[in-house]
Amino acid sequence: MNKDKVIIDSHAGSFFSFKEIVRYKSLLNNLARRDFLVRYKQAFAGIVWALIKPLINVLIFGYIASKINSGESTALNFLYVASAMLLWQLFTNIFNEVSNSIVGNANLFSKVYFPKIIIPLSTILVCLVDFFISLIILIVLFIIVGQPVHWQLVLAPLFILLTVINGFGIGLYFATINVKFRDVKFIVPVIIQFGMYVSPVIFSTGFYLKRLPEWLHWLYCLNPMVGAIDGFKYSLFGDSIIYNPGYFIGSVCVSFLFLFVGVNYFFKFERSFVDYI
């Protein structure tokens, strides 16, 4: 028999408990499963839709990049854009889904207790499945172009993880605000749209740094997605994609700062969500 003593008091917040997450891991899986199954139920093309949106983005922005950034070959331009775009979409999906996850599942935690962090965590799983499906596009492009891969490829999972951390940290912060102010629903898409143009998605970091005045460089590199995308490109293409290790490290630090702030903010108010939703 479980002899755990539970104490309930008046604090609005709680603490991150890894033990509880492990105890509720089947809920984590089942919520992710639900979201995934429900999304493509009664859709004729089903899971193919997970490929179509990223494919269209890659084609459009790859074309634009190859027109503007004529320094590289068209094929290489497409590969750069494809790799950055897929990672960027992983970030925006997680950011968007996590920030809406708490409000969207209010019917669950207003009737049953479970650690609420399970909800945003489960959305990450769904976004990751989508991401791995969309990687098919990248693999096919690599094969078509005949681009070789290097040992650095083993680093790729690290940068995917960094992207997850970015989306999750910022998303949790917005998910918490969303409980009280539904304006978040409108703000997040604006941030995402703006964010794409200040991240090395269509163009490389080198492209931006060359054109931005010196005093803006540090600001550009505080964007947590700069580190993740440049790192991912480095793992795929192996050359000196990271233009300045200092900038890269700065960006990664910002990622972890956001994660820390987001998680803290979430747990500070977690227990009183029901009263405000």
Add this chain to the structure above:
Amino acid sequence: MSSHPIIKADGLSKKYILNKNTSVQSDTLYGNVINGVRGLRNLTRKTQTEEFMALQDISFEVNRGDRVGVIGRNGAGKSTLLKILSRITPPTSGRIEYIGRMASLLEVGTGFHGDLSGRENIYLNGSILGMSKHEIDKKFDEIVAFSEVEKFLDTPVKRYSSGMYVRLAFAVAAHLEPEILIVDEVLAVGDAAFQKKCLGKMNDVSKSEGRTILFVSHNMQAIQKLCNKGLYLNKGKMHSFGEINDIVGHYLQSGEASQSEFKLPVPEEITYGYAHTVFIEDMSGNSLTEIPVGDDWRARVLFKIIKPTNHFIMGFGIVSSFEQPIRTSWSAPEDLAAGDYEIIFKNDDLMLTTGVYTVVIGLSSEQRAFQYVDNVVSISISDAGDTSQNKRIVNTQSGLILNPMSVSLKKLN
């Protein structure tokens, strides 16, 4: 069995802060614009708020194996107490300690998704209630057998009948194995057969397996049968806590147990007028706290009209505990001058089975609906008295509606 408390609650209070809502109807563009502007203005100004104590200084101890019935009128704080105990919302002050695993059933089928199959929903709902995959696997066949939906296990539950849906949902909940179980009366309402099944299952769980149960209900019979301890709440405060028969006695003596007169909340914005009081009575005007099954009854609604109203209509609806509307009746449209009015809805042709029903009341004029009240008035139909004497009813469990059809039998050829 040890008598150490398994749950210890000390000085629990819960305060809600209500925002005074002065917004205009927001389903129009005009309303949206006005509310938007007001919203911006309110950011710089302190909004008017009102405090509401849902619970005040509640302390009690529950021993292992106790079955505690929580009783009190609507709005006494029963649900708030269950929500705090089940960790859905934190108390404003005070603390609770409990030992072991707790599960709460405040709703049947939390998280059920219409697009998922019965099988998928069993896993989803089970895990929401805190069961591990292994536990659900182990209980899966039992759950399916209990729910009687084997054939439709792979059909999306949106295609289920509401009966199948509830059976499946309850089946999952019934196979939880926590040390402490918190149950709201949602589980014990519905048709009598379902109620019996639920109560029977809870009885098994508590008596034979020694689990601790907290159970909220308006059904004193069920509470006395199931529980050994009672907790009586009155307007957020603890009235008494002790042996169930004493507590139920206090409650029934207080006259709070059932109502025949309901005060309706005064709407914030009064346009044409409002209904303020509802009386449930028999046909000669004697108030009825409980309607004997099969008997005629009527609802007398008092309302006020503050300015001449054209085409006034009042609607009166009866809704089952499954939130299934059963019937709605409307008054014939009339032009009314300002003044106080009474309207009577007579129920002399429909026999509903025993249970608690909610009443929905709506008032409208030519222009628009101006008052809508639900969840305030309830009617309770009991099997008080000897139902076998009532020749109109053969069996109170034969369905929601007890009126028989006209039946004719003849020999052919």
